[in-house]
Amino acid sequence: MNHSKWKKTAGAAGSYLTAVLIGVVVIIPFLWMLSTSLKSKGALMQIPVQWIPEEPTLNSYRTVFSRFPLLKAIGNSFFITVSYTVITILSSSMAAFAITKIRFPFAEGVFKLYLASMMIPTQVTLIPLFVIMNRLGLIDTYPSVILPSVFRAFAVFMLVQQMRSIPDDFMEAARMDGAGILRIYGQIIMPLTGSAVATLTVTTFMESWNDYLWPLLMLSDKNKMTLTLALNSLNGQYGTEYNLLMAGSLISMIPIIVIYACAQKYFKAGLMSGGVKG
Amino acid sequence: MKKKKSLIQAVPFMLPSMLGMVIFSFLPIVISIVISLTDWNGLDKLNGETLGNSMVGLENYVRILQSEEFWAVLWHTVYYIILYIPLVLVMSLLVASILNRTMRGITVFRVLYYIPVLTSWVAASLIWKWVLSPQYGVINQLLGYIGITGPDWLTDKVWAMPAVVLASVWKDMGFYGLFLLSGLKAIDVGYYEASRVDGAGRVRQFFSITLPLLTPSLFFCVIMALINAFQLFPQIQIMTEGGPNGATQVMVERIYTYGFKYFKMGYAAAYSWILFVIIFVLTLIQMKLQKRWVHYES
Numbered sequence: 001m002n003h004s005k006w007k008k009t010a011g012a013a014g015s016y017l018t019a020v021l022i023g024v025v026v027i028i029p030f031l032w033m034l035s036t037s038l039k040s041k042g043a044l045m046q047i048p049v050q051w052i053p054e055e056p057t058l059n060s061y062r063t064v065f066s067r068f069p070l071l072k073a074i075g076n077s078f079f080i081t082v083s084y085t086v087i088t089i090l091s092s093s094m095a096a097f098a099i100t101k102i103r104f105p106f107a108e109g110v111f112k113l114y115l116a117s118m119m120i121p122t123q124v125t126l127i128p129l130f131v132i133m134n135r136l137g138l139i140d141t142y143p144s145v146i147l148p149s150v151f152r153a154f155a156v157f158m159l160v161q162q163m164r165s166i167p168d169d170f171m172e173a174a175r176m177d178g179a180g181i182l183r184i185y186g187q188i189i190m191p192l193t194g195s196a197v198a199t200l201t202v203t204t205f206m207e208s209w210n211d212y213l214w215p216l217l218m219l220s221d222k223n224k225m226t227l228t229l230a231l232n233s234l235n236g237q238y239g240t241e242y243n244l245l246m247a248g249s250l251i252s253m254i255p256i257i258v259i260y261a262c263a264q265k266y267f268k269a270g271l272m273s274g275g276v277k278g
Numbered sequence: 279m280k281k282k283k284s285l286i287q288a289v290p291f292m293l294p295s296m297l298g299m300v301i302f303s304f305l306p307i308v309i310s311i312v313i314s315l316t317d318w319n320g321l322d323k324l325n326g327e328t329l330g331n332s333m334v335g336l337e338n339y340v341r342i343l344q345s346e347e348f349w350a351v352l353w354h355t356v357y358y359i360i361l362y363i364p365l366v367l368v369m370s371l372l373v374a375s376i377l378n379r380t381m382r383g384i385t386v387f388r389v390l391y392y393i394p395v396l397t398s399w400v401a402a403s404l405i406w407k408w409v410l411s412p413q414y415g416v417i418n419q420l421l422g423y424i425g426i427t428g429p430d431w432l433t434d435k436v437w438a439m440p441a442v443v444l445a446s447v448w449k450d451m452g453f454y455g456l457f458l459l460s461g462l463k464a465i466d467v468g469y470y471e472a473s474r475v476d477g478a479g480r481v482r483q484f485f486s487i488t489l490p491l492l493t494p495s496l497f498f499c500v501i502m503a504l505i506n507a508f509q510l511f512p513q514i515q516i517m518t519e520g521g522p523n524g525a526t527q528v529m530v531e532r533i534y535t536y537g538f539k540y541f542k543m544g545y546a547a548a549y550s551w552i553l554f555v556i557i558f559v560l561t562l563i564q565m566k567l568q569k570r571w572v573h574y575e576s
Contacts, residue, residue: 023391090294212512
């Protein structure tokens with residue numbers, strides 16, 4: 001083996017080593033979660049620590065489902081997240097379509113309002129929104145968590161940028177063929193915005209699925225809680241029974257990881273589109 | 279005539295979103311300003327009369343800025359930033375440069391590094407609470423193997439914030455790492471080839487090519503991390519609840535506690551506007567830098 005070849009091999013080995021080291025740091029907490037979730041209550045607090053449970057058991061999973069309506073929480077999470085995402089996409093794409101393609105008077109001014117409202121951090125509207133939801137009698141109902149999705153400035157912003165790049169020729173051609181405004185929106189513009197919509201779908205889904213503070217303020221009925229709230233409430237009730245908490249955490253991670261595996265490319269695009277962070 | 283027609287056409291498309299804007303953004307902003315000028319307790323029915331009676335002017339703002347607690351809270355955030363930003367940048371740079379190499383099986387690592395980003399903060403906080411457990415946690419066990427007695431982490435006044443930082447770096451490095459990766463990919467390979475001809479080594483290349491050309495992305499990461507740092511919440515709420523002894527109290531945690539535990543809505547609203555000012559300034563800086571950043575690429 002000559003010198004440069006050796007150097008190359010050493011370089012690759014070094015890279016692998018670093019990759020594996022970071023990988024170990026990333027994965028240890030997850031393995032610890034998995035290992036803990038398979039332990040009995042007694043094995044949990046044994047010294048020396050059992051890295052691999054000596055008598056692995058699925059009891060924690062059974063217990064966590066029997067003590068908390070976790071299946072219901074999974075259903076709630078799916079219902080809320082899917083509704084939230086669908087409404088976000090529909091409402092925002094309709095607005096973006098009107099702003100970029102119908103070009104009504106003041107369209108630019110309206111768009112500036114969206115940009116300005118992106119400056120306001122959600123914490124500022126927390127208290128008044130609580131007051132409004134209370135007034136509307138919506139506290140502890142699904143709509144209290146779903147309805148705010150109707151206005152998502154960031155989504156409108158992203159879709160406007162995308163739709164601006166679609167040449168008007170497409171619309172003109174469709175109009176010549178006698179297509180109405182609804183058909184132009186649904187069958188011409190939306191399909192052409194496909195990848196941006198897909199990106200927005202996965203990021204919105206992830207945001208809504210993992211959301212914590214707003215659902216925490218809105219939902220207190222055990223049967224209406226989302227998965228993150230269910231976990232939070234398990235933590236409040238069984239704060240020391242980590243085998244249960246770890247089983248719950250693991251269950252809560254599965255859906256989002258499955259979705260990530262199926263739609264990796266859109267997650268990556270979402271990452272680049274401006275810092276939607278979990 | 280055409281204008282009128284386009285307006286009529288646009289209304290149904292704009293209506294849901296604009297209605298949402300009024301109800302979920304504009305109206306709340308106005309109400310929030312008004313509440314921040316009162317000492318409304320969150321329980322009395324909110325109407326003109328109760329608001330008028332509880333009007334205290336700018337007192338909430340003055341009291342917050344004069345309280346020792348506020349400056350302590352601000353310091354906790356700054357302390358978090360000082361620890362978090364260098365650590366997360368180094369780790370994400372490592373992640374990015376590893377993922378930028380064409381090696382077999384690198385996809386596996388890319389997916390792996392991204393899993394903490396996908397995990398909800400509630401699950402991640404619970405996992406880390408257990409990882410950091412003084413007696414039974416992984417970290418202190420491992421430290422024990424090399425003869426170090428680990429601290430009590432989350433219940434220790436000195437170590438609670440560093441513990442939160444560790445968890446946050448673990449959760450975020452994949453996010454910033456993948457962001458920086460795209461910055462790396464944008465660097466022209468020609469630079470490296472030219473410098474190799476000139477005999478520059480790996481380390482030299484990193485400091486004289488990679489780092490300078492990556493500064494726009496790095497700046498962007500720092501600003502994003504700063505804004506997020508001021509909005510720290512779920513990990514604090516679940517891992518420490520601001521404790522021990524207030525050592526990890528941060529702004530959003532205070533807003534939540536004052537508003538929804540003590541029902542001091544006016545005080546909490548004023549707190550949220552102070553937070554807004556901080557984030558607003560950071561956002562302005564970001565926009566300035568972003569312009570430079572976009573310009574840089576073209």
